[in-house]
Amino acid sequence: MDIGEGPETLEKPVEKRAVEEELRSLLVPDLKDLPSTPRSAVESNFVRYYAVDFLKPGHDQYIYCHANGLCVIGIAPTHRALSEEKGVSSIDFNVGKSDRSEIKVTGKRKRNAQHLHPDSALCNVCANGSFYIVRCCVKGSLLEVNNRLIKHPDLLNFSADSHGQNATIMSKSSDESRFEDAFPGLQSRRRRRNLESAARVGVAEHPMDEG
Structure with a gap:
């Protein structure tokens, strides 16, 4: 096995995907959690x-x-x-x-x-x-x-x-x-x-x- 294909190297893409998914969940709300109508400026x-x-x-x-x-x-x-x-x-x-x-x-x-x-x-x-x-x-x-x-x-x-x-x-x-x-x-x-x-x-x- 080449040095570039070691266990640590293989884990990095997995960790990166996990971080991206967590970030996406924070930035993009789940539709089911949104109100049926947006809150007005007064509300x-x-x-x-x-x-x-x-x-x-x-x-x-x-x-x-x-x-x-x-x-x-x-x-x-x-x-x-x-x-x-x-x-x-x-x-x-x-x-x-x-x-x-x-x-x-x-x-x-x-x-x-x-x-x-x-x-x-x-x-x-x-x-x-x-x-x-x-x-x-x-x-x-x-x-x-x-x-x-x-x-x-x-x-x-x-x-x-x-x-x-x-x-x-x-x-x-x-x-x-x-x-x-x-x-x-x-x-x-x-x-x-x-x-x-x-x-x-x-x-x-x-x-x-x-x-």
Whole structure:
């Protein structure tokens, strides 16, 4: 037997293949381990909280909170306005003393940001002739509102929990630790609204689609 064909030399290709297979298993996931649908940006980057019956029965809102304190506020798919005949027909960011749609926040210091409280009004939503006040839910600085809703209020009817979000707020860092106690998570809200049984028969919530 030649020196190049010794036992140690023959073992090297086997070891190399084993290393390659292990590396491939780490880099290429098994299809059966992947979710049926990819996680959205909201699901991946935000913790979802829900303000159920916020100040009034049926006024359900959501707060999607990022680790940096940024919060996305909107009405939940279970909000009473969305159950009205024909759904939401208009939205107005003029809440009396201030028109939220006119704010222009600039610079790192967020100049001109409006400082709001949990019960501060963000906008008024009209559905079937009834008006519903959408609240801030958290204490913080209003950075922007979703002006697209003014021309396209239907976004609330079809994607309230994504494209139909109402406003973006920078919350107070001291308040973030209290979110979990103050607002239930997704599963808690489902139990409270009896949505688990509805989901089993094919009635699902609005999808968390992203644009």
